[in-house]
Amino acid sequence: MDGEYKGLVHFSADLVGHRIPVWYCDPCGEVIVSKETPSTCPKCGSGSLRPETDVLDTWFSSALWPFSTMGWPRGTKELKKFYPTSALVTGFDILFFWVARMMMMGLKFMNDVPFKDVYIHGLVRTSEVRNIRRHGGMSSTPWTL
Numbered sequence: 001m002d003g004e005y006k007g008l009v010h011f012s013a014d015l016v017g018h019r020i021p022v023w024y025c026d027p028c029g030e031v032i033v034s035k036e037t038p039s040t041c042p043k044c045g046s047g048s049l050r051p052e053t054d055v056l057d058t059w060f061s062s063a064l065w066p067f068s069t070m071g072w073p074r075g076t077k078e079l080k081k082f083y084p085t086s087a088l089v090t091g092f093d094i095l096f097f098w099v100a101r102m103m104m105m106g107l108k109f110m111n112d113v114p115f116k117d118v119y120i121h122g123l124v125r126t127s128e129v130r131n132i133r134r135h136g137g138m139s140s141t142p143w144t145l
Contacts, residue, residue, distance in 0.1 A: 018061045018068065022052040063101035066114035073109075083110060087117040093131070095120070 023032045025041035026048050032038050040047050055061065064072075070079040084106070090099060099118055106114035124132040 018056045018064065020052045020054055020056060023049040024052070025049055059097050059101060062098050063105040064109075066102055066106060067110050083114065084112050085115045087119060088115040089119045089121065091123045092120050093123060 021034060023034070023038055024030075025032065025044060025046055027046040028041060028044040030041050030043040032042065032049065037051075038049060041049060061068075066085065067079060067083050070076055070082055072079055088099065088102075102114050106112060126132060
């Protein structure tokens with residue numbers, strides 16, 4: 001590959017989940033939705049705000065991953081340099097759930113596909129035909145090898 005591919009897209013389900021931009025004012029019960037983190041409640045002026053702890057659905061968040069991780073919607077230098085990237089490498093099992101959604105969201109929000117090539121690889125499975133996963137003690141991580 002020798003420099004042929006700029007910024008290969010790497011995704012891990014461990015890192016996905018965009019926080020929902022909602023805060024709760026415990027003193028008055030106001031629900032605040034804002035792009036910026038509020039410092040006080042617009043209804044009662046209290047500074048006792050609690051952020052929503054839930055995140056958007058993993059598959060929705062992963063669809064935004066190629067550009068949201070580089071500062072989108074701001075036009076950052078990273079976004080300009082690495083979007084679109086050259087290639088995505090993935091298993092065949094999540095083509096629709098991940099790759100198709102990334103393509104659709106890239107076209108919708110960036111007016112371009114997030115990558116030009118998709119390389120699909122096989123999966124390592126157990127004797128019960130379950131996917132080998134890092135979680136649940138089924139395999140080693142790169143850090144323990």
